[in-house]
Amino acid sequence: MNGIELYILGRRLMKLGQEAMPRAGFRRLPSSVQTILIDISEHPDSSISQIVARTGFPQSLVSAAVARLRDGGALQTAVDPADRRRTLVRMSADIPARMAQAPADPVGPVLAAALGIDEPAELAEVVSMLTVLAERFAAAAQRPTHGGAGHGAGKDN
Helix, strand or coil, X not given: CCHHHHHHHHHHHHHXXXXXXXXXXXXXXXXXXXXXXXXXXXXXXXXXXXXXXXXXXXXXXXXXXXXXXXXXXXXXXXECCCCXXXXXXXXXXXXXXXXXXXXXXXXXXXXXXXXXXXXXXXXXXXXXXXXXXXXXXXXXXXCCCCCCCCCCCCCCC
């Protein structure tokens, strides 16, 4: 697998994930707001300009999305103690608990339809492989990084 194939796979998995989500909540948000939320969850305590740089969205769109999500309780903002002119953004503390309480739609039917899988054992194998991959990424995100450059600094992950 090369970088392009990995990117295409990631995009396909994102689209399947969106399809498998409950129709309420996250799925109802515009894709730009979904992207901003995901970026903030991966990079807590980011400034608006950092979110703009990573997402490529205009500052006005990011600021408006952050304000809307903050007012809705999904995000928290705070003044940067190192530079009081900047605002730092992070997910609200109760979001993981709210996500855990949300009814989970099984991904099996979406994967089966996308891959043309009819056999339950084959579908279970695919779901198991994706679960292992997700667990490995979650574990890697919990490990301390070296060099201070963020997650996966100096690694091909």
